[in-house]
Amino acid sequence: MGFYFIQFLTGLASASSLFLIAAGLSIIFGVTRILNFAHGSLYMLGAYISYWLLTTLSPGPIGFWLAVLLSATVVGLVGVIIEMGLLRRIYQSPELFQLIATFGVILIISDITRAIWGETDLVGPRAAGLSDAVTIFGHKLPEYDLAMIVLGPLVLGVIWLIFHRTRWGTLVRAATEDREMVGALGVNQAFLFTSVFFMGAFLAGLGGAAQIPKGGADLLMDLNVIAEAFVIVVVGGMGSILGAFLAAIIIGELNAFGILVFPQMTLVLMFAVMAIVLLIRPWGLLGRPETASRAPGEAPEPPLQRADKAVRSLFTATILLLLLVPLFSSDFIMVILIDIFIFVLFAVSLHFIMGPGGLVSFGHAAYYGLGAYASALLVHYLGTPMELALIAAPIVAAAGAFIFGWFSVRLSGVYFAMLTLAFAQITWSIVFQWGEFTYGDDGILNIWPSAWLSSKMAYYYFALILTLACVYVLRRTLFTPFGYITRAGRDSPLRADAIGINVQRQQWLAFIFAGAFAGLAGSIYVFSKGSVFPDQVAIPQSIDGLMMVLLGGVKTLTGPIVGAAMFTALTDWLSSNEVWFWRSILGAIILALVILFPQGIVGFVRDKFRPSEEGG
Amino acid sequence: MTVVLSANNLRKSFGGVKAVDDVSFEVEAGRLLAMIGPNGAGKTTCFNLLNGQLPPDGGSVELDGKELVGLTPREIWRLGVGRTFQITATFGSMTVLENVQMTLLSYHKQNVSITTMVSDLYVDEAMALLERVGMAEQAERACSILAYGDLKRVELAVALGNEPRLLLMDEPTAGMAPRERIELMQLTADIVRERNISVLFTEHDMDVVFGHADQVIVLNRGALIAQGKPEEVRNDVQVQEIYLGSGSTFAA
Numbered sequence A: 001m002g003f004y005f006i007q008f009l010t011g012l013a014s015a016s017s018l019f020l021i022a023a024g025l026s027i028i029f030g031v032t033r034i035l036n037f038a039h040g041s042l043y044m045l046g047a048y049i050s051y052w053l054l055t056t057l058s059p060g061p062i063g064f065w066l067a068v069l070l071s072a073t074v075v076g077l078v079g080v081i082i083e084m085g086l087l088r089r090i091y092q093s094p095e096l097f098q099l100i101a102t103f104g105v106i107l108i109i110s111d112i113t114r115a116i117w118g119e120t121d122l123v124g125p126r127a128a129g130l131s132d133a134v135t136i137f138g139h140k141l142p143e144y145d146l147a148m149i150v151l152g153p154l155v156l157g158v159i160w161l162i163f164h165r166t167r168w169g170t171l172v173r174a175a176t177e178d179r180e181m182v183g184a185l186g187v188n189q190a191f192l193f194t195s196v197f198f199m200g201a202f203l204a205g206l207g208g209a210a211q212i213p214k215g216g217a218d219l220l221m222d223l224n225v226i227a228e229a230f231v232i233v234v235v236g237g238m239g240s241i242l243g244a245f246l247a248a249i250i251i252g253e254l255n256a257f258g259i260l261v262f263p264q265m266t267l268v269l270m271f272a273v274m275a276i277v278l279l280i281r282p283w284g285l286l287g288r289p290e291t292a293s294r295a296p297g298e299a300p301e302p303p304l305q306r307a308d309k310a311v312r313s314l315f316t317a318t319i320l321l322l323l324l325v326p327l328f329s330s331d332f333i334m335v336i337l338i339d340i341f342i343f344v345l346f347a348v349s350l351h352f353i354m355g356p357g358g359l360v361s362f363g364h365a366a367y368y369g370l371g372a373y374a375s376a377l378l379v380h381y382l383g384t385p386m387e388l389a390l391i392a393a394p395i396v397a398a399a400g401a402f403i404f405g406w407f408s409v410r411l412s413g414v415y416f417a418m419l420t421l422a423f424a425q426i427t428w429s430i431v432f433q434w435g436e437f438t439y440g441d442d443g444i445l446n447i448w449p450s451a452w453l454s455s456k457m458a459y460y461y462f463a464l465i466l467t468l469a470c471v472y473v474l475r476r477t478l479f480t481p482f483g484y485i486t487r488a489g490r491d492s493p494l495r496a497d498a499i500g501i502n503v504q505r506q507q508w509l510a511f512i513f514a515g516a517f518a519g520l521a522g523s524i525y526v527f528s529k530g531s532v533f534p535d536q537v538a539i540p541q542s543i544d545g546l547m548m549v550l551l552g553g554v555k556t557l558t559g560p561i562v563g564a565a566m567f568t569a570l571t572d573w574l575s576s577n578e579v580w581f582w583r584s585i586l587g588a589i590i591l592a593l594v595i596l597f598p599q600g601i602v603g604f605v606r607d608k609f610r611p612s613e614e615g616g
Numbered sequence B: 001m002t003v004v005l006s007a008n009n010l011r012k013s014f015g016g017v018k019a020v021d022d023v024s025f026e027v028e029a030g031r032l033l034a035m036i037g038p039n040g041a042g043k044t045t046c047f048n049l050l051n052g053q054l055p056p057d058g059g060s061v062e063l064d065g066k067e068l069v070g071l072t073p074r075e076i077w078r079l080g081v082g083r084t085f086q087i088t089a090t091f092g093s094m095t096v097l098e099n100v101q102m103t104l105l106s107y108h109k110q111n112v113s114i115t116t117m118v119s120d121l122y123v124d125e126a127m128a129l130l131e132r133v134g135m136a137e138q139a140e141r142a143c144s145i146l147a148y149g150d151l152k153r154v155e156l157a158v159a160l161g162n163e164p165r166l167l168l169m170d171e172p173t174a175g176m177a178p179r180e181r182i183e184l185m186q187l188t189a190d191i192v193r194e195r196n197i198s199v200l201f202t203e204h205d206m207d208v209v210f211g212h213a214d215q216v217i218v219l220n221r222g223a224l225i226a227q228g229k230p231e232e233v234r235n236d237v238q239v240q241e242i243y244l245g246s247g248s249t250f251a252a
Helices: A002-032 A039-057 A061-085 A096-119 A143-165 A167-177 A179-184 A188-210 A221-234 A241-261 A266-280 A310-328 A331-354 A365-382 A387-408 A413-433 A458-479 A481-491 A493-498 A503-528 A541-554 A559-576 A582-596 A603-610 B043-050 B074-080 B095-109 B122-133 B147-158 B178-195 B208-211 B230-234 B235-246
Strands: A131-138 A139-142 B003-014 B017-028 B034-035 B058-063 B079-082 B166-170 B198-202 B215-220 B223-226
Touching: A002 A039, A002 A139, A002 A143, A002 A188, A002 A241, A039 A061, A039 A096, A039 A143, A039 A221, A061 A387, A061 A503, A061 B235, A096 A221, A096 A458, A096 A582, A096 B223, A131 A143, A131 A559, A131 B235, A139 A143, A139 B230, A143 A167, A143 A188, A143 A241, A143 B230, A167 A179, A167 A188, A188 B230, A188 B235, A221 A241, A221 A413, A221 A541, A241 A266, A241 A559, A241 B178, A241 B235, A266 A413, A266 B235, A310 A331, A310 A458, A331 A503, A331 A541, A331 B166, A331 B230, A365 A387, A365 A503, A365 A541, A387 A413, A387 A503, A413 A541, A458 A503, A481 A493, A481 B095, A481 B215, A493 A503, A493 B074, A541 A559, A559 A582, A559 A603, A559 B178, A603 B223, B017 B058, B017 B215, B034 B043, B034 B178, B034 B208, B043 B058, B043 B166, B043 B198, B074 B079, B079 B147, B079 B198, B095 B122, B095 B230, B122 B147, B122 B178, B178 B198, B178 B208, B215 B235, B223 B230, B223 B235, B230 B235
Parallel strands: B017 B223, B034 B198, B034 B215, B079 B166, B166 B198
Antiparallel strands: A131 A139, B003 B017, B003 B058, B215 B223
């Protein structure tokens, strides 16, 4: 009994830390409608800064908490810099661009942190005055856990007071409910957004700083914690602070007790809970349906046109060049080009549901990974020939998309994105934790193609032809009824329904269709590298796909191809040459592209050279 | 006269509010029936009961004798009920022609075909519909750049794509200039008569109502308070009270 009580208290203590970061994320989203992917980086920054303060100053009990607050304030100011220096310039851009921008920020903060504090994980110093353990029902519990249990509700109370007793808080609540109306009433939105960003970043920093005596600091915490924070915000309801608090307790306890019941499935549990909550309450526990924006929507893309002569010749020339490459280039160039082919296929398949489908998936890596693992497992356990394993990949990926998609298309917008993310994370967790079957983090090795493709050159041509064929099929499909009707459902669900189109079913089929091609891309990848790791299913893989599509231009057909080629070439080149601060450079390039080309690169080129009718 | 649509004793409450209270009426083939009433009279709820968006608490809706209650909006559409919206809803990333092709593709159950190109499907049929509404010259233009009045015509062509028996038009002339209104309603009336289609429409513009409707029904607070020929309704004391009370001009 006592043991379970202790476990319960431990759950509460971790819930507090989760609540702090989730609350900040929720407030920022509520007011600015920005999904701040960099929120985990702010949390990490809070942890590192407080580590530095605490180890340099070794303060007493009061000093400890002052140091924690100081760290949070510094992080809050970093948030202000991000908001004023970057996000303010792109509030007018499509919402997803803001997300991509925050991803650029992640890369930069991660690099800076690495440069200052190094690669090694840091163990946090104990909190002065709270370094002992108390005994409850014969079991020991660190004193600091009690402090954390108090901290969560304390911060919740302070936020409540600020939101209900100050004019600023009233404005924040009003803006969360109806941002445009608040703007129409003449409130200074620039200040409101900046101050909200300060508060959100402060809370993230506080969360990171306060958990230092328990958890320490490492360079992976930014992405690890952001996934959990998203789960909590979504379960609680976007923009609801009390919801975030409840959800943090649920997830905290789930982790504390889940590890006793299903030690192999702790990671799956959290995302499974999120999926269930979203299916029963699509807006989270205490959230509300999003108010429809009254602002004129983004201008739709111009009607589809067959490629004109210039584009066709460009394509033909590129293909000819690619066919000639192996005759004069090194293996290294071919390796990079094969990577590019794979990502082009991945990005074009993602574009199929993102662009014409209008569904922004944050978890497209799930289907890529399913294809990759399906092939690898077949070869490893059954000795299946490569050709068969390659055919199995899109089938398994489509089966996964069949199940996950059925649930996902019931939601839309941010909630669709979050549910697809949850399913991708569930897939990742299974791959990562089911070590006996998938070899977990060690990956599956020695998955090589058949003899006739064993040379780099042969595999190069194989990957090239397969990619060209798939991209052709995906592109052609957009001109057939399947593509058009899917786009009709995106353009106007109301009208589509009124002319007898089952929009959800159409989206579901598009999701499966796109998933199958992603699976094939995953399989081509496995046989090109000879191995597969859980990374292929992880969040960064999904985000990379999003960046390729958006940087290339989601409203164009060639955008994802150009985006994938550029992004892959850039990352491969920067990372393999160990360019100094390469992540920061990549992040900076992303930020520059986001600010300069809000329509994506190809979208920009098209607008420049082919002005549409009436300048629209 | 054949009855195309008959609504019998329709009822719908939201909490304690009787939004539609025991309403019965019939729409005859080749006729335009206007549904009027002040804001909050229950017109929109009534429409939603007819097209399957809302289930009624009681009553029945029959199309050519077939019960519609319990069917989804899509099933009702397939039986021959077309719709236009108060604020136009078209596919902005498509051309005028493609918008009409979508309704034909759906009607012919081609939604998941991946073999033929859309540019080879139902072009002549779509062009014929556009011809009828006077939009053939603009067939290749993007829908997103059309003038509002033209958009309304495209919607009409889209609504005609499933060879409907009945068109439900929610404030068909809202947001249009007075002259355009008359033109659009004249066009609608012509099409209705030549194809023997029926129309049920809601409208705030009394010129449109009295100029084009064959029959008028008046809702107030969920109840049907008057119905008949436009002249009869115009002279109804109760109707005049409601409209004068709400400040609308009712003079011919």
